[in-house]
Amino acid sequence: MTNPKSKIRQARFASEAHPSDTLLCTTEEKTASDGQNLPPNPKSVAILGAGAWGTALANLAAANGHRVGLWSRRGSQPLETILEDADIILSAISMKGVADVVEQIKYAPISPETIFVTATKGLDPQTTCTPSQVWQTAFPDHAVVVLSGPNLSQEIELKLPAATVVASDVTAAAELVQLVFSSHRFRVYTNPDRLGVELGGTLKNVIAIASGVCDGLHLGTNAKAALVTRGLTEMVRIGNIWGAKTGTFYGLSGLGDLLATCNSPLSRNYQVGYQLASGQTLTEILANLSGTAEGVNTCQVLVQIAQQKNIVIPITEQVYRLLQGEVTPRQALDELMLRDMKPEYND
Ligand SMILES: NC(=O)c1ccc[n+]([C@@H]2O[C@H](COP(=O)([O-])OP(=O)(O)OC[C@H]3O[C@@H](n4cnc5c(N)ncnc54)[C@H](O)[C@@H]3O)[C@@H](O)[C@H]2O)c1
């Protein structure tokens, strides 16, 4: 019988989030320090994107004893080498790079059994497609899984407990991904509503920007509660038109992620809003932001969709106008407070 330990190889993580670290961990050290049993059948996981989230996910899978390769466009390892024999290819590329990377690997020799997982929370500005739709279009015969939830990467890197959702219409694929990432500090649920889970994580970024503005203006807890609750109403409205299930938005990937990002200064989207409220320009903020605030781009795509489909999304619209420099934070607040009177529910 093969000793499963012999299957563990050193994972060399060339992290962009931590450029000074060339060797963040070995899978062996991670497994031992976490006190987890090695899996009987370790999987080969290729993670694309060595930013904050890709690195955190790579560490989670490595800690469970899986063979992990982490690819960065700035690293020395060729993409094809990382993809070789991968059971799972997980993309944690920011939205602006997804189409590029898909194009690069479209014709790579990938086993038909390989599962694609996307952890990106954004919308393609050209097509308005979600990342999982982009992956599924390029790889129509492969299972595509979305991984999304209240997952601030810095807390996960500190080994604080968190939960997430893996969603796919291919149940077996979602269950395999669940197994690979689950641990005593990362609880993973499955969900068949791939689109709903993906949109929850994506749409909340715009509300997180608004929440940062709310806190930056010191508007209080009542205002924040109203903003997040009405923000969730907007998310459900957009999601329903897109074909997502309402209930999904009340789960971890919707409400859960709203609670995390709308209340944490660790959220880059929240930071954008907070700094706008402090009088900085968007250009200044983005120039100094560490990592990606997807809500800035998502907001533009949503306004475009809302205009085409006649969807009422007042908070998103005000965030858009604020990002465009058309209104000040105070003017955006007044516009929202002085809208026509209406019943709470008229959908
Ligand atoms: N950081 C988090 O806490 C967190 C948690 C959950 C989900 N996410 C989502 O994960 C995605 C990545 O977030 P992040 O925080 O890791 O961002 P990041 O800015 O730290 O990393 C983005 C990664 O994408 C890569 N990339 C961008 N364009 C590329 C291109 N053209 N070709 C190849 N690679 C390219 C970058 O090199 C980098 O590795 C975002 O969609 C974000 O919303 C982030």
Ligand SMILES: O=P(O)(O)OC[C@H](O)CO
């Ligand atoms: O830093 P943010 O705002 O991109 O949020 C990160 C994750 O989406 C939190 O779940």
